[in-house]
Amino acid sequence: MVACMATLILSLSGCHSLQQSEDATIIPQPLSVEKGNGSFSFSEKTVIAVADNEQRIIAENFASLFTKPAGFTPKVEMVKDGDIVFAIDKSMKSDAYELHITSDKVSIKAADAKGFFYALQNIRLMLPPTIEGQEQVENAWKVPAVVIKDEPRFDYRGFMLDVSRYFLPKEDVIRMIDCISMLKINRLHLHLTDDNGWRLEIKKYPRLTEVGAWKVDRQNLPFPDRRNPKKGEPATVGGFYTQKDMKEIIRYAAERQVEIIPEIDIPAHSNAALASYPEYACPVVKDFIGVLPGLGGKNAEVIFCAGNDKTFDFLQGVLDEVIALFPSRYINLGGDEATKTNWKKCPLCQARIHKEHLADEEALQGYFMSRIGDYVRSKGKQIMGWDELTNSKLPEESIILGWQGYGKAALKAAEQGHRFIMAPARVAYLIRYQGPQWFEPVTYFGNNTLKDLFNYEPVQSDWKPEYESLLMGVQACMWTEFCNVPEDVFYMTFPRLAALAEIAWVQKGKKDWNEFLKGVDNFNKHLEQKGIIYARSMYNIQHEVTSEESGKLKVKLECERPDVEIRYTLDGTEPVETSALYDSAFVVDRDAEIKAATFVKGIQMGKTLNLPIHWNMATAKPIIGASKEMGILVNGLRGSLKQSDFEWYTGGLSKPISFVVDLLKPQQIKRVTVGCITNYGMAVHKPRMIKIEASDDNKTFKEVGRLTFTDNEIFKEGNFIEDLSVETDDIIGHYVKFTLETPGNCPNDHVRPGQASRVYIDEVIIE
Numbered sequence: 171m172v173a174c175m176a177t178l179i180l181s182l183s184g185c186h187s188l189q190q191s192e193d194a195t196i197i198p199q200p201l202s203v204e205k206g207n208g209s210f211s212f213s214e215k216t217v218i219a220v221a222d223n224e225q226r227i228i229a230e231n232f233a234s235l236f237t238k239p240a241g242f243t244p245k246v247e248m249v250k251d252g253d254i255v256f257a258i259d260k261s262m263k264s265d266a267y268e269l270h271i272t273s274d275k276v277s278i279k280a281a282d283a284k285g286f287f288y289a290l291q292n293i294r295l296m297l298p299p300t301i302e303g304q305e306q307v308e309n310a311w312k313v314p315a316v317v318i319k320d321e322p323r324f325d326y327r328g329f330m331l332d333v334s335r336y337f338l339p340k341e342d343v344i345r346m347i348d349c350i351s352m353l354k355i356n357r358l359h360l361h362l363t364d365d366n367g368w369r370l371e372i373k374k375y376p377r378l379t380e381v382g383a384w385k386v387d388r389q390n391l392p393f394p395d396r397r398n399p400k401k402g403e404p405a406t407v408g409g410f411y412t413q414k415d416m417k418e419i420i421r422y423a424a425e426r427q428v429e430i431i432p433e434i435d436i437p438a439h440s441n442a443a444l445a446s447y448p449e450y451a452c453p454v455v456k457d458f459i460g461v462l463p464g465l466g467g468k469n470a471e472v473i474f475c476a477g478n479d480k481t482f483d484f485l486q487g488v489l490d491e492v493i494a495l496f497p498s499r500y501i502n503l504g505g506d507e508a509t510k511t512n513w514k515k516c517p518l519c520q521a522r523i524h525k526e527h528l529a530d531e532e533a534l535q536g537y538f539m540s541r542i543g544d545y546v547r548s549k550g551k552q553i554m555g556w557d558e559l560t561n562s563k564l565p566e567e568s569i570i571l572g573w574q575g576y577g578k579a580a581l582k583a584a585e586q587g588h589r590f591i592m593a594p595a596r597v598a599y600l601i602r603y604q605g606p607q608w609f610e611p612v613t614y615f616g617n618n619t620l621k622d623l624f625n626y627e628p629v630q631s632d633w634k635p636e637y638e639s640l641l642m643g644v645q646a647c648m649w650t651e652f653c654n655v656p657e658d659v660f661y662m663t664f665p666r667l668a669a670l671a672e673i674a675w676v677q678k679g680k681k682d683w684n685e686f687l688k689g690v691d692n693f694n695k696h697l698e699q700k701g702i703i704y705a706r707s708m709y710n711i712q713h714e715v716t717s718e719e720s721g722k723l724k725v726k727l728e729c730e731r732p733d734v735e736i737r738y739t740l741d742g743t744e745p746v747e748t749s750a751l752y753d754s755a756f757v758v759d760r761d762a763e764i765k766a767a768t769f770v771k772g773i774q775m776g777k778t779l780n781l782p783i784h785w786n787m788a789t790a791k792p793i794i795g796a797s798k799e800m801g802i803l804v805n806g807l808r809g810s811l812k813q814s815d816f817e818w819y820t821g822g823l824s825k826p827i828s829f830v831v832d833l834l835k836p837q838q839i840k841r842v843t844v845g846c847i848t849n850y851g852m853a854v855h856k857p858r859m860i861k862i863e864a865s866d867d868n869k870t871f872k873e874v875g876r877l878t879f880t881d882n883e884i885f886k887e888g889n890f891i892e893d894l895s896v897e898t899d900d901i902i903g904h905y906v907k908f909t910l911e912t913p914g915n916c917p918n919d920h921v922r923p924g925q926a927s928r929v930y931i932d933e934v935i936i937e
């Protein structure tokens with residue numbers, strides 16, 4: 171049904187025979203949509219009748235969308251009747267609304283401003299996307315007649331933005347708020363403080379932004395590769411929001427039904443604060459504390475001293491201003507990833523443990539969070555924190571964000587009657603790759619594609635019934651380690667945040683991937699008109715090349731959009747709309763230059779995938795005793811500079827890698843090569859030793875060569891691939907055994923001092 175995968179707009183101009191579902195381009199999907207006849211047109215005569223100031227602001231913001239692109243602005247008047255009317259119905263739930271559009275009237279019923287705002291966002295999404303533009307355009311500014319009845323599944327529909335690691339300027343935060351409000355996201359959790367920057371003016375402690383908002387410039391390197399600052403080195407990268415800026419952001423957000431929840435992350439992730447006021451770190455920290463441009467190594471262990479009462483006075487002073495500034499009833503106190511090395515060594519912290527009869531440093535964190543939490547609660551706010559808070563006594567009435575893995579740790583809080591929010595890293599961390607990695611900018615970890623996030627269901631079948639009633643909602647988190655410009659943040663956020671909105675809004679079991687994609691297409695058009703950069707990763711192809719049967723490789727190509735055609739070539743020519751249509755996996759048994767891309771109606775939608783398959787004696791040969799994933803070592807295809815691209819094999823931490831390639835018959839061998847990747851910041855390094863042995867019977871092996879490397883040769887900086895070859899003197903072998911030793915822990919001058927390194931290999935080549 172590609173011809174009418176059109177939006178409502180197109181449906182007005184000739185696709186009337188479409189099923190109602192074909193027209194549903196609003197995301198999140200409303201609860202019910204009933205299509206009417208005709209359409210409602212906006213003009214300079216259109217009057218939006220409002221009853222109070224709150225409605226007036228919402229209506230004026232909506233009307234102002236028309237000013238530039240349409241060349242007119244619908245009127246907003248405090249009158250009883252108009253072309254667009256709002257009716258308050260207190261029997262309805264907050265957030266819920268009913269939208270009736272006929273050819274001559276728009277009526278909206280809701281309990282409060284939220285419902286009115288969401289109904290208007292639907293109208294916005296049904297208007298031509300040029301409504302977002304700044305240029306006047308000829309358009310029929312109309313929306314189809316429809317009755318929409320709608321309410322959300324969850325009250326909490328959250329988005330977390332890390333403005334610490336990358337300072338997103340105020341103007342871009344404001345643009346972001348407008349975009350997320352179109353999706354009916356209603357909480358923006360601002361991660362305002364971390365090791366990499368303090369972003370909020372605190373008048374009582376000016377050094378927090380004079381010092382804490384600025385880091386040294388290492389932007390030429392990926393985040394994990396960046397070395398710590400040297401004492402006296404100029405810190406030039408960063409920025410902060412003044413309290414006046416923040417008030418502007420809060421007001422802008424409130425007008426769009428978005429509540430800003432501030433996070434002041436304690437007791438760890440606090441280098442920026444402690445670079446500004448080192449007296450509140452444990453006194454055992456002797457090294458210079460600077461704002462970290464990257465991971466920080468041992469400096470990431472810097473932590474607020476829990477034994478020093480002045481630490482609490484300081485944090486209370488900070489929180490006094492935060493509490494006064496943010497109208498939200500919630501303050502997030504972080505609490506994540508607190509390494510307790512310094513607390514273990516600190517005499518003040520140890521004295522605190524003794525005096526308060528605490529079991530250990532973990533219990534000390536419980537004490538720390540509860541003491542600050544009690545203070546915040548005494549000021550009438552509720553506290554939130556990450557799921558590490560469940561490792562010790564939970565602060566009273568705290569609300570927990572489940573982030574680790576699939577967020578399960580939050581259930582420990584639910585078990586104690588605490589409310590919680592699901593923000594699982596495994597699906598809802600937008601820092602992860604959003605599509606086939608070969609096409610994506612470098613970032614951390616594995617993939618969280620649009621579909622991965624869309625498919626997430628927070629309420630699991632093994633949950634106790636009471637958990638569900640304590641679940642407030644869901645949140646996506648945009649960590650910004652790899653962002654250097656505002657466009658990077660928007661690219662990683664959209665369109666995936668639409669999938670989070672869908673989970674948060676649509677009732678359980680009612681999501682529909684195909685319908686959702688139509689909504690995403692329409693939403694993306696609106697973003698485009700706003701000049702927002704979003705990702706088109708959903709159109710790219712993920713490949714899988716496996717050794718299917720001896721001597722042959724199976725090539726599988728996959729795109730998460732079901733409405734595209736995959737076209738491919740085998741001879742290195744560019745795929746076009748008439749190239750071979752991919753319908754199922756195919757086999758190759760020799761060198762091939764496979765190229766593939768997705769098409770809709772003859773137009774290429776995604777980037778071209780290049781799969782150069784190069785045959786050698788090991789290609790498509792059995793690996794004896796291998797796990798399935800080892801097949802990538804002999805699939806004729808080389809991994810990229812990303813060791814997580816599914817083309818690299820790792821034995822894991824500290825484990826040697828060992829396997830035997832069966833050449834199926836005795837072969838003359840002159841060289842054996844192992845491809846190895848170095849990714850310094852991720853502690854991925856080449857092996858300490860590679861040993862190659864040959865055998866006729868897979869029982870008795872004879873060493874035919876080995877390579878060994880020193881620390882200097884292993885722990886090199888950068889991101890590169892090396893082919894490590896052993897010349898084997900033309901020996902005859904039927905079986906070739908590989909043994910690779912990991913290099914062990916990273917040395918002290920590494921960005922990950924003392925951490926275990928990993929070896930990743932691809933491909934093994936026998937010539």
Ligand code: ACM
Nearest residue numbers: 506507556573595
């Ligand atoms: C987190 O990702 N450290 C909350």
Ligand code: ZN
Nearest residue numbers: 452475516519
């Ligand atoms: Zn201490």
